[in-house]
Amino acid sequence: MTKLYTSDESSADQVYQRLRRLLIEGHYPPGSRLVEERLASDLGVSRTPVRQALVRAAAEGLVQIFPNRGAVARSFTIDDLLEMYDLRALLEGHAAFLAAQRITPDQLARMEAAAAALEDSLNHTFARREDEVHFLVEQNAVFHQTIAEAAGNQRLIAMLNQIVAVPLQFRSFYWYRKEERQISNFFHRSILNALTLGDGDRARAMMREHIFYGRDVLLQSRRAESAAVASGEENEL
Structure with a gap:
């Protein structure tokens, strides 16, 4: 082998x-x-x-x-996906609410750098599609993990670690088009602005919308994969 x-x-x-x-x-x-x-x-x-x-x-x-x-x-059914994203919306929304009152300037700067990197990547050419997707997943993780860290709740962090499925994020980002990435970037900016202003309610609301949007894109990608397999055009990513 x-x-x-x-x-x-x-x-x-x-x-x-x-x-x-x-x-x-x-x-x-x-x-x-x-x-x-x-x-x-x-x-x-x-x-x-x-x-x-x-x-x-x-x-x-x-x-x-x-x-x-x-x-x-690990494998994921559609029901698994829906359950995980419902929990993510609840938990990450709460994390954003808590973080609005506790986040530090250094953490805000880290999130700003991640958000800017995701925005700039729209104009960058990567050697491989896989390299681009890994970059998107990594910067997105920095953004979200910093919020969880700023929330200051270790049990909340442990719960998020159990339900945030990185393979699903990879598959989701793999199918993201430019327009969908721009929408995701808009949510990141909205969340970051709310945290900067200390507005916990808005940070929670925008985070929930962001998570549900990611869920919808992933559902679309699953349907696209199924259609491709059915047509014989593609068997796997």
Whole structure:
């Protein structure tokens, strides 16, 4: 089997980052078994860092580990998607409300930088579509995670970590057109302005609208994928 990575760099964190990228990009399809021997061969490392990486991936919600079955790439039904986005809207809306009274200038500056990076990316050409999507996911994560951090509620952060599904974000951003990215950027600016003004009610309302808009785009992408598969034009991302 051809190794996906041949570097000698095999620290636990590096292995995790490689595995995480492959899971997010769908190299291991949802529902597929993640056999340690195969992963070790693909990544060019021993089984020990792979085992550690799987535990971290499970904590992030990228995989599920079952007794006597091992690890499986997490899959999502439409009902899963709707439930997660309903919870995200509730929890991230509350986080934005709390953050409006607690956010620091440094945190606002971090969010400003992420929002600006997302806006500027509309005029930037990336070598690969996957590189562009990873950039969007990472900057979006900075924006949202900073709000959760500013809210100052550790239980809230833990709950968000359980329901924010990065593979779904990747698939959503993969299908985002320029117009949809502009709308997403508008929501980011509106949330940031509300936080800057200390307006918790508006920050919560705009965050909820932002989350529901992302849900709707993802639903559209799922339908587009299904149509493509049905027509034989495309089997996977």
